[in-house]
Amino acid sequence: MNNEQLLKALNFFLVLETQQVELYDSQSKSTEDFNLAKVLNRFKEIEQDHVNNITKLIKKFGGNPSPSYKMAGIIFGEGAKIAGSAFASYTKVENMLRINVMAEKIAIRDYKRLINKVQDPHVQDILWRNMIDEELHMKWMDARVNEMVMKRQAVNSYRK
Numbered sequence: 001m002n003n004e005q006l007l008k009a010l011n012f013f014l015v016l017e018t019q020q021v022e023l024y025d026s027q028s029k030s031t032e033d034f035n036l037a038k039v040l041n042r043f044k045e046i047e048q049d050h051v052n053n054i055t056k057l058i059k060k061f062g063g064n065p066s067p068s069y070k071m072a073g074i075i076f077g078e079g080a081k082i083a084g085s086a087f088a089s090y091t092k093v094e095n096m097l098r099i100n101v102m103a104e105k106i107a108i109r110d111y112k113r114l115i116n117k118v119q120d121p122h123v124q125d126i127l128w129r130n131m132i133d134e135e136l137h138m139k140w141m142d143a144r145v146n147e148m149v150m151k152r153q154a155v156n157s158y159r160k
Contacts, residue, residue, distance in 0.1 A: 001117045007063035009114050014054045014065055016107060017130075020047040023103075027096060036093065036144075043137050050130045057123060094148045097141045104138035107131075 001009075021044055028040035055065050111131035118124050 001119065003061055006118065006123070007058060007061055009117075010054050010058050010061075010063070011066040013110070013114070013130075014051060014058065016110075017047050017050040017054060020044075020103070020107075021051060023100075027100075031093060033093065039140065046133050046137070050133065053126050053130070057126060094145055097145045097148075101138050101141050101145065104134050104141070107134045108138065 024040045024044035024047060028037045028044060031037050031040065058065050108131055111127055111134065115124055115127045115131065118127065
């Protein structure tokens with residue numbers, strides 16, 4: 001992978017990570033579940049670290065962060081506010097988390113693809129760290145969804 005291809009890929013991830021920051025920020029502010037709000041806020045902080053790390057890499061390789069990442073944050077931020085407030089009820093929170101899990105799976109897949117193409121060990125290390133964070137986010141949210149499903153099934157079986 002040459003420098004130009006790497007910068008293009010890093011800018012792609014910069015936009016995606018910026019969107020995740022906005023999404024988790026909005027979701028953390030819109031949920032009434034205190035614990036979930038804390039977790040989503042922490043996810044936001046971790047995603048912001050990804051934005052910062054990718055920005056540093058882009059600059060290290062002589063590039064400039066694409067202006068589209070700022071625009072994506074603004075545009076997606078507004079959409080995230082609307083989507084976040086739409087997921088207020090318990091079932092909607094479950095669906096929100098399911099969608100988040102799917103988004104994290106896609107990010108993991110994309111990180112794996114880029115890791116396999118990059119030769120620089122420092123870049124690979126940062127990409128691995130980001131991917132592991134995405135896996136942890138996915139696992140936490142997936143476990144939360146499974147808890148919600150089990151509680152709902154228990155309530156439904158009790159009613160019968």
